[in-house]
Amino acid sequence: MLKNYFIIGWRNLTKTRGYAFINITGLAIGMAVALLIGLWVLDEVNYNKSFKNHERLGLLYHHVTFGEQVLTINDVPAPIGNELKNNCADLEEVSMIAWAYEHVIGYQETTLIETGLFVEPQFADMFSVHMLEGSAKALKGVHAVLLSKTLAADLLGDNPVGKTIKSGNSEEMMVAGVFEDFPANSHFAEVRMLMPMAYYFSRGQQQKMDNWDNFDFECYVLLREHASFATAEPKIKNLLFEKASGAIKALNPNGILLPLEKWHLQATFKDGVNIGGQVRFVWMVGTIGVFVLLLACINFMNLSTARSEKRSKEVGVRKVMGSVRWQLVSQFLSESLMTVVISFVMALLMTALCLPLFNSMAEKKMIIPWTDLRFILISLVFMLVTSVLAGSYPALYLSSFNPVKVLKGVFRTGSSAGLPRKVMVVFQFTISIVLIIGTMVVFLQIQHAKNRPVGFDREGIVNMAVRTEELAKADYNTLRHELLSSGAATDMAKSDFPITGAMSDDVSLTWEGKDPTTRPLFGMNSCSHDFPKTNGFQFIEGRDFSREITSDSSAVIINEMAARLIASENPVNPKNPGQNVIGKKLKFADNKEREIIGVIKDQIRWTPFVNQTPHLYYINYRVKGHLTIRLNPNISTHEALKRTEAVIKKYDPLTPFDYKFQDDEYARLFKTEERVGRLATIFATLAIFISCIGIFGLAAFAVSQRTKEIGIRKVLGASALSLWKMLSGDFVRLVTISILVAVPLSYYLADEWLQQYDYRVELPWWVFAVTGALAILLTLLTVSYQSIKAAMVNPVKSLRSE
Incomplete structure (x- = not known):
């Protein structure tokens, strides 16, 4: 059968x-x-489910309050790890981690730049690090390092264990083991080296070991077998509040544990709510x-x-x-x-x-x-x-x-038999139209954010991380003079963070007239005198840093948001907050006062889809940080980079010349939305294509069913145009119904999707009109081939076919 x-x-x-x-x-x-x-x-x-204990792993976060704003951060001080181990019985293990960043490592003639992580010894067991050679117990030492399989092969070749490599072109570390690369779909996919936390503290960072006010670390926890995050959380909620200084206490930090399964897909908080x-x-x-x-x-x-x-x-x-x-x-x-x-x-x-x-x-x-x-x-x-x-x-x-x-x-x-088919055609095109409108809204939102005033220049500027002591110890003014003299650049600056990167945060700033009950969060970046000019800052009040004015070493430049915040008490000119703050002094945590000399336009320092924050710049040449170089526009980019490399290599000959274009780094802020937009475009195109295939088949069948009718109409004098209208009309009516259903539905879905962004586009009417017109046009193109073909057939042949 x-x-x-x-x-x-x-x-x-x-x-x-x-x-x-x-x-x-x-x-x-x-x-x-x-x-x-x-x-x-x-x-x-x-x-992250490749980790053996993924169901019991968590990351420590804190809700902190800045006036009416609640932020959720996963930065924590180093000593909190031991406190959790000693005071929370629900935790089987705790591991502190210093933030991952790129390191210069070398062996013989090979030098690479790879991402490394400072970890405590228990990290290896917590995250199922699969050792291929050597032992993870080496993380208990100081000058040991574990390399991934890929990095060990690229750097050392065969028999890597026991070989000595150089970190930062100076400090020697022994390769104590090789581990299997972390899976591509894991939290640590980019990590190629694991180094002891003891080594991190030995590099002049000892003061952070017991400092409850320094938030330079992450804290990962492993629950006991029968414990839960719900039962463990109340025991850690007030730990930071109890141990930190008054400045941190004022932020009312509340600890929470975020399970591993939420790190990647559900780690966004707004006003303290996930x-x-x-x-x-x-x-x-x-x-x-x-x-x-x-x-x-x-x-x-x-x-x-x-x-x-x-x-x-x-x-x-x-x-x-x-x-x-x-x-x-x-x-x-x-x-x-x-x-x-x-x-x-x-x-x-x-x-x-x-x-x-x-x-x-x-x-x-x-x-x-x-x-x-x-x-x-x-x-x-x-x-x-x-x-x-x-x-x-x-x-x-x-x-x-x-x-x-x-x-x-x-x-x-009968006609009732065709009704389900018509309903399904309407459904097909409704979905296709919704997908097209959704795709257009995604790209409109991206373009809306891209059109937002950035507040600095992006074209023709490169950033370089200072990764070695050789480059860090080079005299900045001498290096700058040589680079400008080479003709490679028109300006250069030094800063703690690049303009497209993060900033340090401070809640301890005070000024005359400040409400003592508030602790607003300020983003801060220390830099050289040349940083604003090199990046093309846009001043709305006051002036730039000047090497000719000695007092500028104790000056600050703030953005508009900071100016409005500082000028909120007793403003001289409410319409121009910049005029109200020039000459005012800000007192820092070390009691040092710095005078405000300039106000710049607000800058986009992180994702352009959210509101930015108050931030400021001040002079400090002791930072290692980054170099920002404005390339000479009068020569080719290739030649400018070649000359820049020659100058940098004089001071740091062993390190690979590694740089990032500022416009590329800014473009990375749109990466997630653009990726979704590209995928949505492909799938929306395929959806409309599949719908058109269906209509093409139905049109072919409809024509075959009406062959005799078409022949009779032609004999009676019907024109090809009237036959085309007749055959196409049914499908156009169905697509029109689809448009009427899809427009309000897509408007609702698009509006819901846009609500996640603080800075979002208004939905324009023409998006819906253009999409509707496109759907009708595609329908006519799809059906017209069959319609015109049938209309052009000799009626004698059509009648004989019956």
Whole structure:
């Protein structure tokens, strides 16, 4: 019986190759999209689950209060780790970590720049570090280092354990072990070296070991077997508050533990409340994948039911011969399964071909797990579900025909039979239009943020991290003079942080007239005199730092937000806060006073989609930090960089010349939104393409059903244009209904999505108008081929075909 089903199904496919091609191709594209999205979603939800104890791992955060604003931070002081170990019985282990950053390491003639992490010895067991050679116990020492497999091979070649490498071109460290690279979808994917925390404190950082006011670390915890984050959290809530100084106490820090499973997708807080994070993108893209597959299934259902009259006599004969309905349903479902299997094989080939490009766009390293039993089982279930989803309605519909009417020739599919197909076409285009509008809104939001005033120059400027003592000890003025004399640059500056990077934070600033009950958060960056000029700061009041004015070594430049905050008490000119603050003095934590000499426009220092914060700049040449170089625009960038490298190499000959363009670093702030926008564009395009494939098939079938009518109309004098209008009109009406449904729905969804941004675009009306017009245009283009082809046929031939 089953063999007979598949034989008949195969004959039907080969007999109607055109419809079979449309069905199989549409399904294959939909399934390929679903596979790609499924792999991406699986990679996202499995983030960090490669760690053996992932269900018990957590990260310490604190809610801190600045006036009416509550921020959630994961920066903590070093001594909090021991306090947690000694005072929280729910914690099996605690590990302090210094923030990951890039290190210069060398062996013989090879020097590399790699990301390293200072950790405590227990880190290796907590995070399932798989040692390939040596032992993780070496982290108990001082001058030991563990290298990843990739780094060990690149730097040392064979037998790396026991070899001595140089860190920062000066300090020697012994390679005590090699570990398996962290998985690409893990929190530590970029980490290539693990170094003892003791080594970190030995490098002039001893004062941080017992300092409760220095927030330069992260704290990771491992719960005991039967403990929970809910029971452990109350025991750590007030720990920092009890131990810190008065300045920190005033921020009312409340400790919380964020489980490992939320680090990647649900680590965004607003006003002390977890509002999710990247999980919204996972849900959005996953939903798109489901809908694209559903659109492909709708094509199958529409074409199968549209051709019902072609199969009606077959159904009638089978029923007369004794077939019961469930047998007919089984037959049509088996045909559906055969089509789905063929489509799935094509989808796998498409997925394999597209995966490298998809990985590049999504910044992933996904593979198709061909040999994984779970993947095979999921694939079988996926095919079965898709075949039932695509074939159930046609099977039930076709098997319901009355055999007497069919065999008498009086059976006709009335207007009511076409209603479900029309509903499904409306559904298809509604989803496609919503996806197109959503994609346009994403790009409008990105462009809106890009058009936001930045407050500094980006073109022709490069940043370099000062990673070695050789470069740090070089006389700044001499280095600057040589670089400018070489013609490579027109200006150069030094700073603690680059303009596109983070800042240090301070809540202890005071000034005359300040409300003593408030502790506003200020971002701070120490720099050389040349920093504002090199970066093209835009002054709205006062002046820049000057080397000619000695007192400028104790001066500060603040942004507009800081000026408004400082001038809020007794303002001289409410409309121009800059005038109110020039000459005022700010008192720092060390009781040193600095005079405000200039006010600059607000700058975008972190993500452009949120409100920025008050910040300031002050002079300090002792920082190691970064160099900012404005390249000479009168020579080529290649030549300017070549001359810059020659100057830098005089002071730091062993370190690779590593730099970052300021405009590239600024562009990275849009990375997540642009990645989602690119993916959404592809999937929206495929959705509308699949919908058009379906309409193309239905149009072809509609024309074949009305061949005699078209011939009669032409004999009676109907023009090709009137026939085109007649054949196209039905589909245009359906798409128009889709537009009317999609516009309010897409407006609601887009508005909800935009609410996550503090700085967001207003939805323009033309987005909906353009999308609607595009949908109608694509429909006309899709249907017109069949309509014009039918309208141009000789009516004699059309009437003979009947």
